[in-house]
Amino acid sequence: MxxxxxxxxxxxxxxxxxxxxxxxxxxxxxxxxxxxxxxxxxxxxMVNPVVLKKFTTFWKAQEQIDCLKHTLNEIEGYTGKNYLINAPIHRIFHDENEQQLWLRKSDVEELSYFLDKDFRFLDMVNNPYGVGRVNQSARLNVxxxxxxxxxxxxxxxxxxxxxxxxxxxxxxxxxxxxxxxxxxxxxxxxxxxxxxxxxxxPVVANKGHHIKVKLSRPLPEDITAKKKHFLFPVDENLYFYGGTYDREQMHHQIDESAVQQLKNGLSEFYPFDFEVDEIHFGFRPTVKxxxxxxxxxxxxxxxxxxxxxxxxxxxxxxxxxxxxxxxxxxxxxxxxxxxxxxxxx
CATH class of the missing domain: 3.50.50.60 (FAD/NAD(P)-binding domain)
Structure with a gap:
């Protein structure tokens, strides 16, 4: 044995x-x-130290970010590659109230390391109230x-x-x-x-969908844009957009309502045509x-x-x-x- x-x-x-x-x-x-x-x-x-709905952070966020960077450097030692993509999240504001809330929260000590005070505007997407950059955010090459x-x-x-x-x-x-x-x-x-x-x-399933789309006009740079969901490039012609959260529909099939939700969400800020190329879903194990x-x-x-x-x-x-x-x-x-x-x- x-x-x-x-x-x-x-x-x-x-x-x-x-x-x-x-x-x-x-x-x-x-x-x-x-x-x-x-x-x-x-x-x-996503490697994200901020809850982007309420602009708050979470338990041990900085320690976890630091640990991940150190760990990925160790893994690079035997795979020869580092999988951290330094493309910070840019949160598109829904309105002026969100913009002002971001500013107020950026003065809170535990959030000051993550919420960039300098607003900016992105090309090729609708963002009349600008975007806020999440410092220390990134994404993993999954x-x-x-x-x-x-x-x-x-x-x-x-x-x-x-x-x-x-x-x-x-x-x-x-x-x-x-x-x-x-x-x-x-x-x-x-x-x-x-x-x-x-x-x-006591783990509870949370079903999440995402789509991969072909944009008729690509974004000018490799960024991660976020309004309701995340949008970022996965290769030369394909973009990831998602994901949804659903605790009700637990069947192992695609939910068309979730796909429509994603299409609507992308259309809110991407004003050009796009084509859905792939649909994926999974079940996250969550705890109360x-x-x-x-x-x-x-x-x-x-x-x-x-x-x-x-x-x-x-x-x-x-x-x-x-x-x-x-x-x-x-x-x-x-x-x-x-x-x-x-x-x-």
Whole structure:
């Protein structure tokens, strides 16, 4: 029987960022991936320290941004590429009230690092009230990140392209088929509902659609524009626009109403013709208190869950993968705000 330090089940941001912690600490592991595109893999890849509806920030935003930059530099050390695209978000104001709210919020200390006080105007789009730039924002090259890391795993025989079978897991002797392990980490997103060990964790699906469009007149520079949704180029002729939020329509099919919502949203500020080329959707695992769910199984001490990253999967996945690793390997307690045990109180 082959022995590894860790088994990872999942193929989204939580799984890959935790795998990075294992690589940097020279731990052996196997990662299970069914090969289906997770919500992470069809995400916009936004790296954004600001809630752009209310112009507020969130818990540990600066620490998470700093951690991501450092981590992506480490990953570049073995893939040879850095996946951070420095194209700051430009928030298009709906009206003068939003413009003035942005100005007031930019004087708040915790937001002053993120909200640029100098308004500007973008060419080729309707923005009569101007736009505000989100400093320290960027986006991840999502396809490059996942493709390169999975290639790296496969080349080193870390990757198991198969569905994880819970019936073959024996927690009492830490074995799964011909593998023995020290720890197993379940990073399954909404698939956790099928996991008999962690199916009760309170994650709620949030369905998101995005479209890829061909613009009749391309934007003059590589920026990320945002009014209701994000617009940015993904290659020479194609732009990403999305994504929506829906907690009601949970079927695994395209919702035409969501597609129409996206078309209407883009038409609000892009005054020229465009053509929808692709439609994608995924299910984000969200939590009521907007914190990830991380922790150890109550009975099986070698089983862990890493879930509930929500719409900030990149930042949450990167930052809290280190917290989970330090908890397992060095006994450093998890922050109460993310600990699975908070739901037992």
């Amino acid at each position: 082959e022995h590894v330090d860790y088994i990872i089940v999942g193929d989204g941001y939580a799984a890959l960022f935790f795998a990075h912690q294992l690589i940097r600490n020279r731990k052996s592991f196997r990662i299970f991936s069914e090969g289906n595109k997770s919500a992470s893999q069809v995400s916009a890849g 396809n490059g990140f996942f493709n390169d890391l999975f290639s790296f795993f496969e080349d080193r025989s870390y990757l198991i392209k198969d569905k994880f079978n819970y019936e073959k897991l024996n927690p009492s002797d830490s074995s799964y088929e011909n593998l023995s392990f020290n720890h197993i980490i379940f990073c399954e997103g909404m698939s956790v509902k099928n996991n008999p060990f962690f199916s009760e964790i 208190d907007r914190r990830p769910i991380i922790g150890r199984h109550e009975l099986h001490k070698n089983l862990y869950v890493f879930n509930g990253l929500g719409a900030r999967g990149i930042l949450n996945g990167c930052y809290f993968s280190l917290a989970l690793y330090e908890f397992i390997e060095n006994g450093i307690p998890l922050p109460e705000e993310i600990d699975l045990s908070r739901f037992k109180k």
